[in-house]
Amino acid sequence: DAKTTQPTSMDCAEGRAANLPCNHSTISGNEYVYWYRQIHSQGPQYIIHGLKNNETNEMASLIITEDRKSSTLILPHATLRDTAVYYCIVRGYGGSQGNLIFGKGTKLSVKP
Amino acid sequence: GAGVSQSPRYKVAKRGQDVALRCDPISGHVSLFWYQQALGQGPEFLTYFQNEAQLDKSGLPSDRFFAERPEGSVSTLKIQRTQQEDSAVYLCASSLALTGPGELFFGEGSRLTVL
Numbered sequence: 001d002a003k004t005t006q007p008t009s010m011d012c013a014e015g016r017a018a019n020l021p022c023n024h025s026t027i028s029g030n031e032y033v034y035w036y037r038q039i040h041s042q043g044p045q046y047i048i049h050g051l052k053n054n055e056t057n058e059m060a061s062l063i064i065t066e067d068r069k070s071s072t073l074i075l076p077h078a079t080l081r082d083t084a085v086y087y088c089i090v091r092g093y094g095g096s097q098g099n100l101i102f103g104k105g106t107k108l109s110v111k112p
Numbered sequence: 113g114a115g116v117s118q119s120p121r122y123k124v125a126k127r128g129q130d131v132a133l134r135c136d137p138i139s140g141h142v143s144l145f146w147y148q149q150a151l152g153q154g155p156e157f158l159t160y161f162q163n164e165a166q167l168d169k170s171g172l173p174s175d176r177f178f179a180e181r182p183e184g185s186v187s188t189l190k191i192q193r194t195q196q197e198d199s200a201v202y203l204c205a206s207s208l209a210l211t212g213p214g215e216l217f218f219g220e221g222s223r224l225t226v227l
Contacts, residue, residue, distance in 0.1 A: 041220075042220055043203050043218030043219050043220045044218045046215045049215075085154075099145060099157050099168070100157075100216060102147075102156070104154050105154055
C-alpha cells in the first residue's frame, strides 16, 4: 500500500503557484520523498525528490517538514500544461526497494 | 530516441488470446520495472529486473503473466489466455542505478483491451 496521503483533487489559476500537500507520517529515516506527475495518456514523469532538505529544480520546489512527516510540492507559476495527476511517493533504494508505490495522487486542474 | 520505448502502443485482444508487450529501456540502464495501470488508478508494480535477473515478481497477478529480459536490455511481458480484467495500460520504467535513489524513466505504455 502507498505510504502517502494526498488530496484527491485541486484547482489552481493559471500563473499562480500550485501548492500540493502530501502526508507521509510513517516515513523511515532512509526513505526519500519523490514526486511524479502523469499527464493524460502518458507515462509518469519525474519531477523532484528529496530526503530532508528542501530541493528546487527547473520544474518545482519541494518543501519537507523538519520531522519529515509531510511535504509540499510547489509549482511556482502553473500553466495549463501542468494539468495532470501528481503522485507523492515514499521510496527506499536498492533493488526492488527502489520500486515506486503509487497511490491515487492529486488531480491538479489549472484553469485559465 | 533516447527514452523508454514500448510497443505496441495499443493492443486489442480477444479473450483467451496470448499477448506480448515489448519494452526497450534506455541504453545502459540496469534496472527495469513493469507496472499495470487500471483506469483511474495509479500504476501498480508487477515485476523488477536487475540486468537479466528477475529479482522480484511479487506483483504479477497470476501465473498467466510472465516477463523476461534475456540479455539484460529489451524486456517482454507476456500474458497468456487473456481475460477482461487484464485490460489496462502496461508501463515499463528503467533506471541507471543499482543502488541509490536513481530516477525511474517511464515509457508511454501499452494499452491492452481484452474483448
